Amino acid sequence: MAKSGLEVLKERGFVQQCTDMDALEKLMDSERVTFYVGVDPTGASLHIGHMVPFFAMHHLQKAGHRPIAVVGGGTSMIGDPSGKSDMRKMLTIEQINENASSIKDQLGKIIDFGEDQAIMVNNYDWLGGLNYLSFLRDIGIHFSVNRMLSFEAYKQRLEKGLNFIEFNYQLLQSYDFLKLNQDYGCKLQMGGDDQWGNIVAGMELIRRVEGPEAEAIGLTFPLVTRADGKKMGKTEKGAVFLDPSMFSPYEFFQYWRNVADADVGKFLKFFTFLEIEEIAELEKLEGSDINVAKERLAFEQTRIIHGEEEAAKALEAAKAAFTSGGGEGAMDKDSIPSVDVPSSEIEAGIGIMDLFARTGLCSSRGEARRLVQQGGARVNEVQISDIDAVVGSDAVVDGEILLKAGKKRYFRVVVID
RNA sequence: GGGGAGGUUCCCGAGUGGUCAAAGGGGGCAGACUGUAAAUCUGUUGGUUACGCCUUCGAAGGUUCAAAUCCUUCUCUCCCCA
Structure with missing residues (x-):
């Protein structure tokens, strides 16, 4: 018998915390559950630091549940204080929309946006036109500042300084969950463990608005770290x-x-x-x-x-x-970045430092100089250690020159007419 | 609104008139060692036409032969009080 989506998540290490695992198991066994994960459209492209939730979505979708990807078009105009030491830059709506559409394409590689398979929404749709006073009356009334301040995320920020605009983030994200619960029957919110507080707040809001019997569950993923302590991705x-x-x-x-x-x-x-x-x-x-x-x-x-x-x-x-042996002949050329250089320049000869400096390998001649002096520069796999060396047309192989900096970084100089 | 502490190079952080392109650490890059790993060790780490010269210590002025360092104004951040 097939594993349940939840089992898959558990055995793969996706589960950090869950507000009610028993209830979630029951729910997922009994129906197609609509769940959501938030995505911040703060950049033009996703990077792999974002991906844990998406893979989790994939597994649950595969198990028959329905994901909603919520692009935080509205919330990203505020900035989430959780776990961040600084306030984030604020983007314009145009930038955010642009980012959102490219993010959807990327997301499509991991989850299936086919007919009725998954939904993508932008929370700007409901946050953008909010009326401040009615929001305060309808939603703000349910939040206790005392309770909010007790969350670890805010405690930390209180040490450093927390702007009022960011303090509102939790209300907006909670409102998202409520809205999705009402409009799409979304019963589960997932996110990184730094979102725990926000997720719990959303659940509580749903219970307060919809009554204590309302089904709303939260689940968080561990924050993925690398063994060397560097940031993932x-x-x-x-x-x-x-x-x-x-x-x-x-x-x-x-x-x-x-x-x-x-x-x-x-x-x-x-x-x-x-x-x-x-x-x-x-x-x-x-x-x-x-x-x-x-x-x-x-x-x-x-x-x-x-x-x-x-x-x-x-x-x-x-x-x-x-x-x-490292024969570069078998290497796929398209995968190596390149720069075009007119054949006349090559024929005249280019100093080794100039050559490296105009590729992405070195950002300045000084850096190129160091590279050469320290023995990290190679032309067609031949080490060049003389900073005055000149590369001419005799170095051209198949219309290009292969440069290598250090052990792993390659660059092609393509000779053009 | 009042008072205080600060903004230094990619980051953290020394530096309180010349010896400062600026200690130290982190990070980066390169080399050795390896398994395209980790750890470790070594070198290096603003730009340049590499002698020298130019740009850099929140911003703009000023004092001085000489300013990251002193003065003025501005600006931003944090803390305390209201």
Whole structure:
């Protein structure tokens, strides 16, 4: 017999807290449950730090339940104080709407937005036109400031300073849950564990408005951390975005390929659709064999986000670049960022520092100088350590020059007429 | 509204007239070691035409041969009181 959606979530480690697990189990066994997760449209693209809830949605949807993705068009104009040390930037409605539509496309890779399968709504639709006084009278009346201040999230912010506008966030998010409960019969809200307070507040609001018998349950996911303590989904250059124009599939693949040993099993459960049994097998690997599991993680994850073809290309490119010998010939060229340079410049010869500085490999000539001096610069896999070296047309292979900085970063210089 | 403390380089944080492109730590980059891991060690970390020069210590003025450091005004943040 098939596992229930909730069982899948539990065995994969998605459950951090639940307001009433018994009730949720009963509810999910007895009906198709409509549930929601909030998404903040604060950026043009989602990044992998956002993804845990989406994978959870996928699993529940697969088990027959109906997800609602709520784009926080309205709430993102306020800023959620939970767990944040600073107030967030406020965006315009236009920016938010633009972000929301690209987010829906990305979300579509993980959950099915087919007919009656899932719903996407923007809370600006109901928050945008709210009347302040009536909101206070209808919703504000149900909130106790004393109780709100007792939440850990607010306590922390009270130390640092909390703006009134942010203090309202919880009311708005609670109102979302109420609204969805009324309009769509949404009975479950899920979110990261930092949302616990907001979720509970929403449940309480529903009970107060709709009566104590109203069904409303909250569930939170653990905040995913990396074994090295860094933030999930962040690299030095910024977040690991799903948008291929902001973060190439190859780099995306590499991000997952390079996760810490200790994180592989966890990430396989969170971020792939592999069966739990198969993951268990992969988790048994030790030593350098763990690389097999990492490769699988990277491949599966890239396939989900960028498609089978891109995943295969990234895998090939990575193998070509890192397997002994490292022949760049087999590498997929499209996956490596490039810059166009006129053939006349190449024929005249370009100084090694200038060449690196005009690629994305180095941000200045000074940086390029250091790279060369420290032995990290390679042209067509040949180390160049002379800062005065000049690269000319003899370095061009198949119409381009392959540059490498350090061990993992490649860049192509494409010669054009 | 009153009083106090502050805004320093990617971040945290020293620096209270020249020796400051600015200690230390974190982060980043590179090298060694490895398994495209972790940990560790080493170097490096504003720009440049690399001698020197230019830009940088919240903003704008001023004092001075010389200012991150002193003065004035402005601005932002935090704390206490009301």
